[in-house]
Amino acid sequence: MATLTVHGTPVSTYVRTVRLLLEEAGAEYDLKSVDFFKGENDSTEYRAKHPFGKVPTLEVDGELLYETVAITGYLDTVVADNKFSPSDPMLQARMRQIMAIIDSYLYSPAITSIVIQRLIVPSQGGTPNEDKVNNAVAPAKTAVDAIESLTVGSPYLLGSEMSIADFHLIPIFTYLSMTPEFDAITAQAPKLRTWWDEVSKLPSVKKVCA
Ligand SMILES: N[C@@H](CCC(=O)N[C@@H](CS)C(=O)NCC(=O)O)C(=O)O
Structure with missing residues (x-):
């Protein structure tokens, strides 16, 4: 199984969306804090992960994925066997x-x-x-x-x-x-x-x- 790291501020609605899916799927993941109240999302280091300086970014075995709809769609496939996407x-x-x-x-x-x-x-x-x-x-x-x-x-x-x-x-x-x-x-x-x-x-x- 891939190593999953969610980069983001825990109070962010979009970070919470990703974490809700991971929790409901029972998946293992790390949460790495990027505190937007301290401007950490605007740092050069974080902008290298997410050019728009938003949270979350998902890291999958070193590969980066941003935009929450892309992240939740991906995670639904890899950790939940598409259980959260209706087949109809x-x-x-x-x-x-x-x-x-x-x-x-x-x-x-x-x-x-x-x-x-x-x-x-x-x-x-x-x-x-x-x-x-x-x-x-x-x-x-x-x-x-x-x-x-x-x-x-x-x-x-x-x-x-x-x-x-x-x-x-x-x-x-x-x-x-x-x-x-x-x-x-x-x-x-x-x-x-x-x-x-x-x-x-x-x-x-x-x-x-x-
Ligand atoms: N389109 C992005 C939006 C993400 C977003 O707006 N995140 C907010 C937090 S909920 C953020 O990073 N705000 C910090 C800022 O705009 O400086 C997504 O779907 O992931």
Whole structure:
């Protein structure tokens, strides 16, 4: 079996996505800290691994892989025998569609705007920018409503089997659910509320996203 090293900041949603898959697969891996709060992701050494200075990067026997969708797809094949990718073509397309919605339409308003302003800025002694938060609620809700329309939501996004899409959404909900905006954003997403109640109790989620 290959030696797997995840380079990244443990609080990062994308790092958590990769670790959730590894934990659910029961795979062995090392986590090597790259602390973006200290700017370590911007160092020459780290930029040699990831030219965009983002986390995570996966190292497989010395070979480097970045972009989380590429990493989770690869890991699903090599450590989980594709257990987290539905074989039905439409279900597989739904999984990829949800992941693309998260990357293109949810991450930025939910994390870059709301979570950073509500959780990170105050933890560093600052005052949240209320305009930034308020302007992000509608786009975050649009993305959540779109995922709601595609999900089964019980127990997992695509139904009875956990898929890579769950690993991509869980870390976002972990943080968003800690903000006062969560109720408004999920007001019309009862299936996702049920999903979140259930997946947030998983041991892997408690371990990786605590
Ligand atoms: N497209 C990248 C995005 C990764 C990403 O945005 N990571 C964030 C943390 S969740 C990051 O590295 N932020 C540090 C920075 O932008 O300086 C992926 O899918 O891996």
